[in-house]
Amino acid sequence: MAKGKGKKTKQIKSRYDSSGFGEKDVKCVSSGGKKRIGIEISPDSYMTKKPTWNFSRIDTEYWSIHNDFIQKIMPTLIDFERMTWHEIVSASKGHGSGSKSHSVEIRRLIKKAQERLLELHIHDDSLMSLRMTGKDRLWGVLDSGSFYILWYDSKHEICPSNNK
Missing domain, CATH: 2.20.25 (N-terminal domain of TfIIb)
Known part of the structure; x- marks a missing residue:
């Protein structure tokens, strides 16, 4: 009481x-x-859920999905569907510390991406980066276990790595 x-x-x-x-x-x-x-x-209860994908927020003007999607991205998304969000974000890079897929603060993104988020009226503090293959990243908003896909970054340019 x-x-x-x-x-x-x-x-x-x-x-x-x-x-x-x-x-x-x-x-x-x-x-x-x-x-x-x-x-x-x-807010972390989605970590025990398997991911779902949502394409309603795809930005068709910048870093859009193209022909590589079926060949490069779809197999990885299918693999992720067999995992929980906890397993996805816990998977390590293998050659060092850190996760392959993780949340990234908006302030760490390149200026062009930050400006584009404002144009799209997306005001989140961070975006989720999912590593597909090598440099390929899928960027989006993770909300209650659903990943709202925004961008396909085939050159790892939205948030360049400092480990080069």
Whole structure:
């Protein structure tokens, strides 16, 4: 029970199996005989889910998907569908530290990409970079386990590596 002006709060932790989300907190608040129930889902709960791909945000003007998609990108996306997001972001480069696929702060992207995000009205703090092959990267917004594809970067130019 929470201290306050006649308000009672009860927290319950449980598994929400039907949606695939992880732990959730259920808060029951009563005030004057009325009850409100709110569900808070952990922002990292998608990590136990398998990825889904969403093509509705593809930027067709810059770093767009082209003929390489079927040959280079599709097989990797199919492989990723066999994994959870945790497994995808935990996969290491193999020759050093770090992950092949990871979140990148917008401020680390080249200026052209930062400006394009503003034009597209995308105001996230970071984007997800998925390593496809060698230099190939797929850039997008990761939201609740769905990857909204923005750009296909075949030259690793959106966020150049400092390890050259």
